[in-house]
Structures are given as C-alpha cells and as structure tokens.
Amino acid sequence: xxxxxxxxxxxxxxxxxxxxxxxxxxxxxxxxxxxxxxxxxxxxxxxxxxxxxxxxxxxxxxxxxxxxxxxxxxxxxxxxxxxxxxxxxxxxxxxxxxxxxxxxxxxxxxxxxxxxxxxxxxxxxxxxxxxxxxxxxxxxxxxxxxxxxxxxxxxxxxxxxxxxxxxxxxxxxxxxxxxxxxxxxxxxxxxxxxxxxxxxxxxxxxxxxxxxxxxxxxxxxxxxxxxxxxxxxxxxxxxxxxxxxxxxxxxxxxxxxxxx
Amino acid sequence: xxxxxxxxxxxxxxxxxxxxxxxxxxxxxxxxxxxxxxxxxxxxxxxxxxxxxxxxxxxxxxxxxxxxxxxxxxxxxxxxxxxxxxxxxxxxxxxxxxxxxxxxxxxxxxxxxxxxxxxxxxxxxxxxxxxxxxxxxxxxxxxxxxxxxxxxxxxxxxxxxxxxxxxxxxxxxxxxxxxxxxxxxxxxxxxxxxxxxxxxxxxxxxxxxxxxxxxxxxxxxxxxxxxxxxxxxxxxxxxxxxxxxxxxxxxxx
Numbered sequence: 001x002x003x004x005x006x007x008x009x010x011x012x013x014x015x016x017x018x019x020x021x022x023x024x025x026x027x028x029x030x031x032x033x034x035x036x037x038x039x040x041x042x043x044x045x046x047x048x049x050x051x052x053x054x055x056x057x058x059x060x061x062x063x064x065x066x067x068x069x070x071x072x073x074x075x076x077x078x079x080x081x082x083x084x085x086x087x088x089x090x091x092x093x094x095x096x097x098x099x100x101x102x103x104x105x106x107x108x109x110x111x112x113x114x115x116x117x118x119x120x121x122x123x124x125x126x127x128x129x130x131x132x133x134x135x136x137x138x139x140x141x142x143x144x145x146x147x148x149x150x151x152x153x154x155x156x157x158x159x160x161x162x163x164x165x166x167x168x169x170x171x172x173x174x175x176x177x178x179x180x181x182x183x184x185x186x187x188x189x190x191x192x193x194x195x196x197x198x199x200x201x202x203x204x205x206x207x208x209x210x211x212x213x214x215x216x217x218x219x220x221x222x223x224x225x226x227x228x229x230x231x232x233x234x235x236x237x238x239x240x241x242x243x244x245x246x247x248x249x250x251x252x253x254x255x256x257x258x259x260x
Numbered sequence: 261x262x263x264x265x266x267x268x269x270x271x272x273x274x275x276x277x278x279x280x281x282x283x284x285x286x287x288x289x290x291x292x293x294x295x296x297x298x299x300x301x302x303x304x305x306x307x308x309x310x311x312x313x314x315x316x317x318x319x320x321x322x323x324x325x326x327x328x329x330x331x332x333x334x335x336x337x338x339x340x341x342x343x344x345x346x347x348x349x350x351x352x353x354x355x356x357x358x359x360x361x362x363x364x365x366x367x368x369x370x371x372x373x374x375x376x377x378x379x380x381x382x383x384x385x386x387x388x389x390x391x392x393x394x395x396x397x398x399x400x401x402x403x404x405x406x407x408x409x410x411x412x413x414x415x416x417x418x419x420x421x422x423x424x425x426x427x428x429x430x431x432x433x434x435x436x437x438x439x440x441x442x443x444x445x446x447x448x449x450x451x452x453x454x455x456x457x458x459x460x461x462x463x464x465x466x467x468x469x470x471x472x473x474x475x476x477x478x479x480x481x482x483x484x485x486x487x488x489x490x491x492x493x494x495x496x497x498x499x500x501x502x503x504x505x506x507x508x509x510x511x512x513x
Contacts, residue, residue: 121363129360132320133374133428134346 024216028146031139038144045148049110053156060105061160064097065089065167073175082176086183087190089168094195098161100247103206106153107239111214114145115235118218119228127219142219146211153207154200194258202250206243213239270297272331273432273464274319279328281314288314290488292328296432301458301465303475303496305510306485312468313357315485316434319466320354321345333431350378353425353433353463357440359417361409367420368392368405371427378428395423398460399453415446419453426457433457435467439474451477472511476500484510 069089076082118141121127130137165187172178214235221231274296281289288311296302306312317323319330321337330337335348362370371392396402399419409417418438425433438454439447451474458465469475475482476496484492484499484507492499492507500511 124358124363125356125360126362128317128322129354129356129362130373131322132349132352132354133377133424134349135374135377136346 020220021212021216024219025212027138028143028212028215031136032143032147034139036139038140041140041144042147045144046152049106049145049148050152050155053106053109053152054159056109057102057105057156057160058163060101061098061164062167064101065093065164065169066171068092068097068164069168069171073171083186085172085176086168086178086186090165090187090191091195093164093168094161094191095199096247096251098164099157099199099203099206100243102157102160103153103203103210103243104240106149106156106207107210107243108236110149111210111235111239112232114149114211114214115218115221116228116232118142118145118215119221119231122219122221123223123225123228138219142215145215146208149211149214150204150207153210154203157199157203198250198254198257202247205246205250209242209246210239213242270299272296273298273333274466275329275331276315276319277329277331279315279318279330280326281311281318281323282326288488289318289325289328292485292488293490294483294493296464296466298464299458299462301467301478301480303467303469303479303482304485305469305472305475305482308470310485311488312485313436316354316436316466316468319434320349320352346377350374350428351431353428353430355418355421355425355433355435355438357437359409359414359421361412361417361421361424363409365409366405367396367401367407367409367412370409370420371395371424374424374428391427395427396420398426398457399423415442415449418442418446418450422450422453422457426461429461431463433463433465435465435469437469437471438467439469439471447471447474454478 069085072088073082073085076085076088118127121141127137127141130140165184169178169180169183172183173180217231217235217238221227272295274294276292276294279289279292280287292311292315294302294304304312304315314323318325319332319337321340325338328338332348333351335344337345337348340348361367362373365373372388375388375391392405393402396405399422401416401419401423404412404416404420409420412420422438435454439450442450454465454467455478457463465478467474467478479496481493482496482499483490486492486506492502492504499507502508
C-alpha cells in the first residue's frame with residue numbers, strides 16, 4: 001500500500017513538473033516575439049555557446065567518424081562491399097549519429113552550464129534584482145539563451161558531420177588508399193536533401209529542448225548551493241532523455257513522409 | 261532625517277494594510293500594517309523567519325500576497341499590470357542583503373543595466389556615462405568602474421549595489437539588512453552613506469535590519485514585526501524604554 005502511494009506521489013510530481021515545463025515553454029514563445037528584442041545579449045550567447053562548444057563537438061565527432069569507419073570496415077570487407085563505406089558512413093552520420101552525438105555533447109556542456117548559471121543567479125538574488133529594477137529577466141536571460149542554443153545547434157551539427165566524415169576519410173585513406181576526391185564524391189552521391197533536411201529540422205528541436213530544460217531548471221532552482229548542483233545535474237539528465245524521445249518522434253515522422 | 265514630530269504631517273508614500281501571506285500551513289504574515297512617510301527612515305526589526313523579507317518582497321511584487329493592500333505612491337501594486345509595475349519599480353530602489361550584483365558584468369555594466377530599461381525616465385540624450393560616474397562617486401567608488409564584482413570586497417559590493425539602486429533616482433529605497441555580514445567599521449561606513457543619500461536625495465527609506473546600532477543611528481521610527489503583525493511602532497527611544505518583554509528582547513544588549 002505504501003509503495004502504491006509512493007508511486008502515485010512520484011507520478012503526481014512528474015505531472016506537475018511536466019505542466020510547469022509546458023507553461024515555461026509557452027511563455028518562451030510568447031516573450032520571444034515581444035519587443036524589446038535583446039539582440040546584443042542573443043549574439044553574445046550565440047558566440048558563447050557556438051564558439052565554446054565547437055572544439056568539444058569537433059573532437060567528439062572526429063573520433064566518432066574514425067571509430068565508425070574502423071569498426072565497420074572489417075565486416076564490409078568480408079562481404080566484399082568495402083567500396084560502400086563512404087555511402088554507409090555518410091548516411092549514418094548525417095541522418096542520425098552526427099545530430100544525436102552533437103546534441104548530447106551540447107546537453108552536457110551547454111545544458112548544465114545554463115542550469116548552473118541561472119541557478120546561481122537565482123540563489124544570489126540576481127534574477128530578483130533584475131526584476132525589481134523593472135527589467136524582464138525571463139526575456140533577458142531565458143529567451144536569449146534558448147534562442148541561442150536553438151540557432152547554434154544545427155550549425156554545430158553541420159560542422160560536426162563534416163568533421164566526422166573527415167575522420168572516416170582519414171581511415172579510408174590510410175587503410176584503403178582512397179583519395180579525398182573519390183571519398184567525398186561517393187559521400188555526396190549517396191546523401192540527399194531528404195537526409196539533410198529532416199536532420200537539420202531535428203537539430204533545431206534538440207537545441208530548443210536543451211535550452212528550455214536548462215533554463216527551466218536554473219530559473220526555478222531551489223535555494224542554496226545544493227539547489228544549483230541539482231539544477232545543473234537534472235538539466236543534463238532530463239534534456240538527454242528528451243533528446244532520445246524527440247529523435248524517436250523525428251525518425252517516426254520522417255519515415256511516414258518517406259513512405260508517402 | 262526628518263523631525264519625528266513632523267512625520268505625521270508628511271505625505272504617505274508607502275502603505276501596507278492587513279497583509280497576509282502563508283506558505284502551506286506556515287502563516288507568516290497575519291494582518292501586517294505599516295506606513296512610510298515622505299523623507300522618513302523607518303526601521304523594521306524582527307526575529308529571523310518573522311517574515312520581514314517576505315513582506316519586503318511582497319512590497320515590490322516579487323511575491324504575491326494572499327490578501328491585503330499595498331499602496332506605493334498612490335498605486336495599489338496588487339492591481340497593477342506588469343508594465344505599470346515595471347514603470348513604478350523605477351521609483352523604488354532595492355538593496356539586497358547579498359548585494360546581488362550581476363557576476364558576468366563589470367561595475368559599469370551593472371549600473372548601466374537598469375538604465376537601458378528605463379530610458380523614458382531620463383532625457384533622451386542623457387549621458388549614461390555621467391549618470392554612472394555620479395552614482396559611483398556618491399558611494400566613493402568611481403575608481404572601481406571597470407572592475408568585476410569578483411574583484412570587490414564585501415563592503416565595496418554593497419556600495420556598488422547601493423550605487424546601482426541610486427542610478428534610477430528612486431523616491432523610495434528598501435534596504436534588506438544593509439549591514440549584515442560586514443565588519444563594524446564597514447557597517448558604520450554604509451550607515452553613514454545611507455544617511456548622506458537620504459539627505460542628498462530626500463528619499464524615503466525602509467530598512468530591515470537586526471543591527472540595533474544601525475537602528476539607533478538611522479531610524480526616525482521603528483516597527484517591530486512580531487508574530488506576523490506590526491507589534492509595536494515608535495521612536496528608538498520609546499521602544500528601547502518599553503517594559504514589554506517581547507520588545508525588551510530586541511534591546512537587551
């Protein structure tokens with residue numbers, strides 16, 4: 001009986017949290033189109049998030065490209081299909097691996113950063129100070145950050161895809177003497193707009209989810225340093241989970257369009 | 261400071277009537293009342309957790325009261341739209357207990373920040389740099405204009421926060437424990453600064469403090485918040501001479 005009431009209480013908390021998050025998202029869309037627009041702060045956040053995540057995304061995608069090629073190559077060789085390597089790698093990177101890996105890296109780096117930053121601003125009353133000075137902290141802090149991640153993530157995904165493909169090319173060049181022109185000719189022959197566009201649209205939603213969850217957790221952070229830690233942690237956990245759910249829905253929807 | 265006898269003749273700039281606020285079963289404010297007169301320094305004292313900070317947050321709309329009315333310069337803030345409240349807030353300065361400076365901005369940017377959102381209050385071509393410098397000069401920190409908050413001491417942070425409060429030239433200043441966490445010498449400097457500001461700009465001040473010395477020096481009137489109500493109101497001399505044990509407890513040392 002006690003366990004049922006515990007489950008019910010957890011479920012209740014989950015639903016309340018979901019409701020609050022939905023309200024927060026609705027408020028974001030409402031405030032995003034209202035003047036004044038905080039362009040300077042938006043550009044600063046774009047620079048912070050895009051530029052500072054670039055190295056991490058680049059290294060991760062490069063390694064993913066290398067590893068994917070190294071691990072797939074022996075199997076394709078067994079079937080005498082090693083010439084299919086650029087096509088296989090490019091489709092898997094562009095459609096799935098590039099966006100999800102980049103988004104997960106950004107959820108860790110950007111999501112936790114936003115959660116911790118806004119959380120500490122809440123705890124040290126900086127958000128209250130903005131509010132009493134007549135500034136709209138939601139617009140200045142939340143809208144700019146969410147927009148910045150939403151805009152930057154697709155760009156990072158495109159750059160990450162290119163770096164991952166370059167990693168794969170290096171393996172092909174070293175192991176199979178494949179030239180740069182041949183490799184990338186095959187890559188561009190196999191990928192279509194139907195691969196790139198859904199992946200890019202999906203990346204916008206990934207960015208939106210990371211931004212909204214990070215800001216929500218930080219903005220409503222509980223008092224104290226423990227609250228800041230929890231905000232940063234749960235921003236990463238919840239947004240990572242959301243990324244997979246969005247990915248599943250995106251693949252499902254894309255599949256329907258392909259069938260049509 | 262204004263003469264105690266003239267207080268009743270001054271205009272009321274801030275008034276709270278029958279304010280109630282609860283958090284679950286915890287009924288923090290149980291019908292709190294107060295009035296702040298033009299040019300007056302009103303000190304509010306109360307035990308930790310007595311609801312002083314809750315009351316001051318309700319005053320600026322950071323918290324919503326359960327019931328009661330809060331009138332600031334003839335505006336009932338519980339009935340104002342967000343836009344009207346934001347405009348009114350330009351006339352209310354708030355000094356936070358922990359200073360609440362924006363970590364990622366320099367001192368200059370901290371002071372410029374409220375100005376960007378209240379440009380209507382100043383002449384179109386108002387020189388922002390001059391306003392920032394004037395506010396910093398008032399608190400004796402013009403040399404710290406390009407420093408980051410992390411490079412400032414506790415006392416300097418409090419002064420910069422005071423300068424940020426002053427930059428919008430508010431008519432009312434709310435101080436939430438302005439001397440807490442400061443050494444006695446710096447605390448005294450802050451109190452002197454508060455007096456100077458009051459004289460220079462003729463502001464009305466509501467000061468929440470635990471510091472009896474601060475209350476003695478700065479208060480025109482004192483209000484003791486006990487058990488969620490305005491338990492006693494009067495001058496420092498009157499209250500400190502009271503025989504009521506609940507009031508005596510504040511002045512024991």
